[in-house]
Each structure stands twice: as structure tokens, then as C-alpha cells.
Amino acid sequence: MGKTIAEKILSEKSGTDAYAGQIVVANVDYVMVNDVTGPIAFREYEKLKTKDLKRDRLVLIPDHYVPNKDILSAEQAKEMREFASKHGIENYYEVGKGGVCHQVMIEEGFAAPGRLIVGADSHTCTYGGINAFSTGIGSTEACAAFTTGRLWFKVPETIKVELTGGFVNGACGKDLIIKIITDIGVDGANYRVFEFHGPGVANISVSDRLTVSNMAIEAGGKGGIFPCDRLTEEYIRGTAKGEWKAVEADKDAKYHSVLRYDLSKIVPMVAFPHLPENGRPVKEADVKIDQAYLGSCTNGRIEDMRIGAEVVKGRKVADGVRFLVVPASQKVFRQMIDEGIMQVFLDAGAFVSGPTCGACLGGYMGILAAGEKAVSSTNRNFIGRMGDKNSEVYLAGPAVVAASAVAGKIVTPEQLEGQ
Amino acid sequence: MDKIQGKVWRFGDNVDTDQIIPAERLVSANLDHLDDFIFEKVRPGFAQQVGKGDMIVAGKNFGCGSSREHAPLSLIEAGFSCIVAESFARIFYRNSMNIGLLLVECKVDAAEGDVISVDPDKGEVRADGKTYTFPQYPAFISEMVRAGGLMNLVKEGRL
Numbered sequence: 001m002g003k004t005i006a007e008k009i010l011s012e013k014s015g016t017d018a019y020a021g022q023i024v025v026a027n028v029d030y031v032m033v034n035d036v037t038g039p040i041a042f043r044e045y046e047k048l049k050t051k052d053l054k055r056d057r058l059v060l061i062p063d064h065y066v067p068n069k070d071i072l073s074a075e076q077a078k079e080m081r082e083f084a085s086k087h088g089i090e091n092y093y094e095v096g097k098g099g100v101c102h103q104v105m106i107e108e109g110f111a112a113p114g115r116l117i118v119g120a121d122s123h124t125c126t127y128g129g130i131n132a133f134s135t136g137i138g139s140t141e142a143c144a145a146f147t148t149g150r151l152w153f154k155v156p157e158t159i160k161v162e163l164t165g166g167f168v169n170g171a172c173g174k175d176l177i178i179k180i181i182t183d184i185g186v187d188g189a190n191y192r193v194f195e196f197h198g199p200g201v202a203n204i205s206v207s208d209r210l211t212v213s214n215m216a217i218e219a220g221g222k223g224g225i226f227p228c229d230r231l232t233e234e235y236i237r238g239t240a241k242g243e244w245k246a247v248e249a250d251k252d253a254k255y256h257s258v259l260r261y262d263l264s265k266i267v268p269m270v271a272f273p274h275l276p277e278n279g280r281p282v283k284e285a286d287v288k289i290d291q292a293y294l295g296s297c298t299n300g301r302i303e304d305m306r307i308g309a310e311v312v313k314g315r316k317v318a319d320g321v322r323f324l325v326v327p328a329s330q331k332v333f334r335q336m337i338d339e340g341i342m343q344v345f346l347d348a349g350a351f352v353s354g355p356t357c358g359a360c361l362g363g364y365m366g367i368l369a370a371g372e373k374a375v376s377s378t379n380r381n382f383i384g385r386m387g388d389k390n391s392e393v394y395l396a397g398p399a400v401v402a403a404s405a406v407a408g409k410i411v412t413p414e415q416l417e418g419q
Numbered sequence: 420m421d422k423i424q425g426k427v428w429r430f431g432d433n434v435d436t437d438q439i440i441p442a443e444r445l446v447s448a449n450l451d452h453l454d455d456f457i458f459e460k461v462r463p464g465f466a467q468q469v470g471k472g473d474m475i476v477a478g479k480n481f482g483c484g485s486s487r488e489h490a491p492l493s494l495i496e497a498g499f500s501c502i503v504a505e506s507f508a509r510i511f512y513r514n515s516m517n518i519g520l521l522l523v524e525c526k527v528d529a530a531e532g533d534v535i536s537v538d539p540d541k542g543e544v545r546a547d548g549k550t551y552t553f554p555q556y557p558a559f560i561s562e563m564v565r566a567g568g569l570m571n572l573v574k575e576g577r578l
Binding site: 025037044047072073075119121124136139140141143148151152191362363385 | 437438442449450484486492509510513517558559560570572578
């Protein structure tokens with residue numbers, strides 16, 4: 001019987017003939033933890049009193065509360081730094097040399113086609129955008145994985161997503177994934193993975209694919225895997241570490257279900273509070289905002305920054321609105337300077353900072369007060385996600401976020417033209 | 420696994436990990452008292468009301484969102500013996516079973532304050548005079564729970 005991409009990768013990495021529903025123990029290529037999830041894993045490791053450690057496969061990336069937001073987070077970040085030093089972990093990305101973990105995992109070439117990667121962060125599923133099987137795990141099991149090099153996996157069922165056409169109407173990857181989540185619900189893919197197929201795939205940029213895969217978890221998904229094509233190869237050329245192997249599904253693979261989308265019918269979407277499944281076309285929204293946020297592992301890549309800059313160029317951020325621009329990595333930050341994008345944002349009256357997860361999870365650098373509303377290019381709009389429990393987060397793509405910053409309410413760039 | 424009983428706290432669908440424990444509490448200095456913060460944004464004062472052996476009965480997709488193990492850890496520290504829900508989010512399920520928070524995937528009608536009983540081996544929940552059944556855990560997970568969690572499998576060289 002044929003196999004899905006998930007079944008193929010888990011078969012190869014476990015040395016078994018794996019199909020959906022089975023539990024396998026598989027070799028992982030990389031394990032990543034961040035400053036929030038790392039300490040629990042480090043403490044479990046020290047309790048083991050073992051010398052076993054897969055040093056080369058462990059990646060430590062502080063990003064949630066760094067640069068340190070306060071004394072407690074400073075202590076926490078120190079715990080990771082000391083663990084890296086004590087155990088000789090070379091893949092440690094200090095502030096100023098890294099950024100948001102998932103962006104760093106891709107830029108530094110840990111993520112590549114055909115790999116099995118786990119990370120103690122739920123958005124680890126992002127690397128499915130470049131044909132990897134990657135998924136979020138907890139801290140204790142991250143410790144198990146970097147100690148033994150192995151972890152248990154339930155082989156997931158796969159939802160096939162058939163894509164045709166190409167984006168028009170200013171729509172992008174973010175709009176597609178919000179549409180999918182809205183259609184199937186926040187648990188519509190629980191325990192399952194998405195696998196993307198069809199002629200539409202070639203019309204989606206790799207940056208947009210990463211956005212789509214990033215939010216697979218917001219439908220409960222274990223991952224969202226794209227095929228490896230020419231665009232993928234160009235995207236990872238020169239960065240992917242070591243050997244990698246593209247994996248495609250068998251023609252006779254068995255799927256849980258099939259979803260079909262014509263990309264030309266997708267319109268700019270916004271997910272209303274307090275769940276990502278509350279998507280509506282932006283044109284139906286009438287929401288005044290206090291803050292606009294462009295950044296995060298979902299939409300903090302250079303492509304997103306270019307889109308945002310294009311919209312605000314020659315315009316000003318609306319009075320009474322804070323526009324926060326937070327590139328996902330030091331590399332993106334530098335590219336913004338090199339390409340003149342920084343100048344555009346600063347001229348418009350945006351606040352631009354170096355990379356951090358900060359405000360996305362309500363950590364710091366952009367917390368919302370009671371009653372405030374933000375439009376955000378991030379991935380979650382749960383109750384109190386970016387601040388007070390009576391604040392509201394509206395999720396949208398980079399162009400809508402930038403246009404909304406200028407308009408002071410949630411709009412598309414097209415609506416901005418008309419003003 | 421022993422049969423257990425406990426008092427019910429009722430929750431709805433899509434209880435996310437930000438509700439269970441907000442992100443701003445996720446610093447290692449809090450790791451020995453995570454239970455102080457459970458549901459603090461959505462049910463202020465909840466931490467003080469929970470007793471040892473209590474249970475949560477919830478709807479669909481309990482524990483959705485972040486991978487933070489602080490969520491099941493905080494519930495264990497608060498004294499919960501078991502979470503019964505119609506379904507669980509995947510990472511929360513893994514985290515809980517790995518570290519010893521018993522999860523029962525079962526749709527149960529129970530009101531807040533009811534006392535219900537759970538028999539994990541038989542796959543039965545008894546609530547308000549009714550018996551509900553749930554499927555057996557996969558062999559790997561039963562074995563892991565019997566071993567006392569994932570790290571014990573690692574120590575015994577069984578992963």
C-alpha cells in the first residue's frame with residue numbers, strides 16, 4: 001500500500017513499515033528548545049546523570065523573553081547559556097546572532113526536506129513548508145530526544161489539500177491558512193497532518209508556504225507538509241546543512257480526507273477574537289485598532305517586511321495607532337537595512353526592533369491594555385494572548401496589518417487606495 | 420492503573436494553554452509553584468479552590484495551543500488526578516502522558532461539584548449514575564504510564 005509523506009519519513013527514521021495509527025520510535029535529525037521550554041528539559045537531563053547527549057543534534061535558541069525582559073527571564077536565559085557552555089553545545093544562538101527559533105532553524109539549515117525535526121515549541125511544524133516532517137513536542141520529551149536521539153511518534157493520518165490556481169486579490173499564504181482553519185475548526189486536524197498537492201503549490205512562494213505550515217497547529221495539526229520543488233531548492237540553496245532528500249507521497253497513498261482550494265478564490269482574511277477559526281473576509285470587518293504588529297515566526301520573514309514596506313511607503317501610521325515591526329531574525333533585520341526597508345518603516349512612524357517573540361505571546365515589547373485591539377501577523381488570538389484578558393487580537397497577513405496601521409482600522413491595501 | 424474518584428470542575432471546548440497558565444508565568448523561577456497561576460486570567464482565584472484528587476471535565480480540544488509543559492505540570496502540582504475531555508490537543512496529550520497526568524478521552528455529562536469515578540484499566544467513567552466507556556490506551560502508552568513516565572523508559576534504556 002502506498003504511503004503519505006509523513007508515513008514515508010517516519011518509516012525511514014524508525015526503520016519500520018509505518019502506517020497511520022501505529023506508534024513508532026524514530027531517530028530525530030534535530031531537537032530544538034527555546035528559553036521558555038529549555039529549562040524543564042535541562043533539569044530532567046541533569047537528573048539522569050548520564051553522559052549520553054546528542055550534542056550535534058541539539059539546537060538551543062533563546063527567543064521568547066530575550067533580550068531579557070526582567071530579572072526572572074534573565075535568570076532563565078542564563079540557565080540555557082550555562083547548559084550550552086557546560087555541555088559543549090555548539091548550536092546555541094545568543095542574542096544578536098539568532099532570532100525567533102523557527103526562522104533560525106530554517107536560515108541556519110537545520111530544517112531541510114525529508115528530515116524529522118522536533119522542537120519544544122508548538123510552531124515547529126513550520127518546516128513542513130520545506131518538505132520536512134517537523135512537529136512541536138514538550139520539554140521532557142525534548143530531553144528524551146536529545147539524550148537518546150530517539151522519540152515516540154504516533155504515525156498521523158493525513159489530510160490531502162489539493163490546490164489549484166494562484167493568489168489574486170492581494171491574498172497570500174496567511175489568508176489560505178486562516179480560511180482552512182475557519183472551514184475545519186481549531187481541532188479539525190487534531191492528531192493529523194496536512195499534505196499539500198496540486199498545481200497551485202507552484203504558485204505559492206516558499207515564504208508563504210512556511211506561513212501556512214506554521215499555522216497547521218492552529219487547526220490542531222501535527223504538521224503541514226509541502227512537496228519539495230524548484231522553489232524549495234532555490235530557497236534552501238547554500239543554507240541547508242549536510243545531505244537532504246526530498247520526499248514525495250505515493251500515488252496510491254491513503255488519506256483521511258481531501259480538501260480543495262482554488263487560490264484565485266481566496267480573499268484577504270482576518271481571524272476575529274478569540275480563536276483562529278473565526279476568520280472573515282477583511283472587507284466585512286469594521287474594527288478600529290490601537291496597535292498593528294508585523295513579525296513573528298508566522299510572518300516575520302524578509303518577504304513579509306517587503307510587503308509591509310510597500311504598503312506604508314510614502315504614508316504615515318494613523319494617529320493613535322502603534323505600529324510595531326519585529327523581524328524574525330537578525331538576518332532579516334540586516335536585510336531590511338540593506339534594502340532600505342528600515343527607512344520606509346521609520347519614515348512612516350513605525351517602531352522597529354530587533355527579533356524577539358516578545359509581544360506575540362503577551363511577553364513584553366507591545367502588551368495590550370484592557371479594551372485595546374490589535375491587528376497582528378502572528379498566529380494566535382486566544383483570550384489575553386497579547387496582554388489583558390479584555391484586549392483583542394485580530395490575525396491577518398502582512399499587507400493587511402500594514403494597511404490597517406495606516407488606516408487605524410482593519411482594511412486591505414486596496415481599501416486604503418480608495419481613501 | 421488504580422480506579423480513582425474526584426470532584427469535578429467543569430470547562431467547555433477549546434481550553435487553550437494560555438488559559439491554563441499564561442505565558443508571562445513561564446519562567447524557571449516559577450517551576451516549583453506553577454499551580455499558583457492556573458486559570459488566573461479566566462477564573463481568578465481558581466488555584467485556591469482546587470483540592471487534591473479533583474478532576475476537570477471538559478469538552479473538545481482541551482489543551483490546544485502552545486507546547487508548554489508548564490500546563491500539565493501546573494495541573495499536577497494543583498493536585499488534579501485526572502482530566503476527562505471529549506478530546507485533547509495533541510501536544511498536551513503527549514506532555515501529560517509523558518509526565519504522569521492521566522487523561523481520559525471521553526464525553527461525559529457531569530456538573531461542577533459532582534463526584535465521578537474513573538477506571539483507566541477498564542476504560543470506564545461513572546458519573547451521575549451513568550457509565551461511559553473509553554478505548555484502551557495504545558500498548559506503548561500503557562507501558563510508559565506503568566513505567567512511571569517517559570524518563571523512566573529512557574533510564575531503563577527502553578526508548
